[in-house]
Amino acid sequence: MHYRKLYNYGARFSQDKDFVRDCLQELFMELWERRARLSKVQHVKPYLLTALRHKMINESFKLKRFKQYEELPFLSDVTEKPIELAIIELELSWENAMRLKTIISGLTSRQQEIIYLRFYQGLEFVEITQIMDMERQSVANLLHRSLREIRDKWLAAEFPTTLLLFFLPFNYLIIRYLSKFL
Structure with missing residues (x-):
């Protein structure tokens, strides 16, 4: 089963x-x-x-x-990606994990509990309803609100960097254009 x-x-x-x-x-x-x-x-x-x-x-x-x-890994042919890329990926993964941990720690205790039960423990809604003593629809709503809040906070943290990268070429052109007249 x-x-x-x-x-x-x-x-x-x-x-x-x-x-x-x-x-x-x-x-x-x-x-x-x-x-x-x-x-x-x-x-x-x-x-x-x-x-x-x-x-x-x-x-x-x-x-x-x-x-x-x-x-043994040091005796095998080197067909894997370069160590530098692996280190960069590991650092990015660690940074994302720390960022997610910070965002989750900013949630309410009920939201943290439901995220933990659903994604870290892999429990189904039925099991979560028993553990948290809530109705199934309430569990679904709480999980949805929690995920939306995590997404919004994640995107809010990325937006300034993305915005800067979007306008950077434009700003560079304006500065270059204005420098001709100064």
């Missing part, structure tokens, strides 16, 4: 589809083998998502320990 959602969630962590399928298969096998010792779970989906995440992390650590000699 939850396989497709779990697979999609696992695909966020790894591009290797076989690795995700193997982790899911092993997770279900472990759950089946330990079914008599498992405690009752009220929310199955969040439990399975958490278990899959832990399984994928543990398996990826195991795989990194047993890499073959030829698979």
Whole structure:
């Protein structure tokens, strides 16, 4: 019942589809083998998502320990992008993450909670309504307002820079034109 959602969630962590399928298969096998010792779970989906995440992390650590000699990164052919581009992308990603974190911290506590539950925990509206003790439509409205506020703040922070870049060539031409007469 939850396989497709779990697979999609696992695909966020790894591009290797076989690795995700193997982790899911092993997770279900472990759950089946330990079914008599498992405690009752009220929310199955969040439990399975958490278990899959832990399984994928543990398996990826195991795989990194047993890499073959030829698979070591410094011995492979350099077909990746230059390190400078990777560093720039990493810095931009970090800056965007910090900017988003700042914007989210400016939201109300209810808005922060709904963003966390929906996007960081990956919960569905039904689960969020139970956790936050709200009606489904209220949850949808709160999430919509929160996302709109995040978008507006994000665009407001970008607008001055974008505006400056838009008018920069025009300003340069005006200054150049006026300098002929001065």
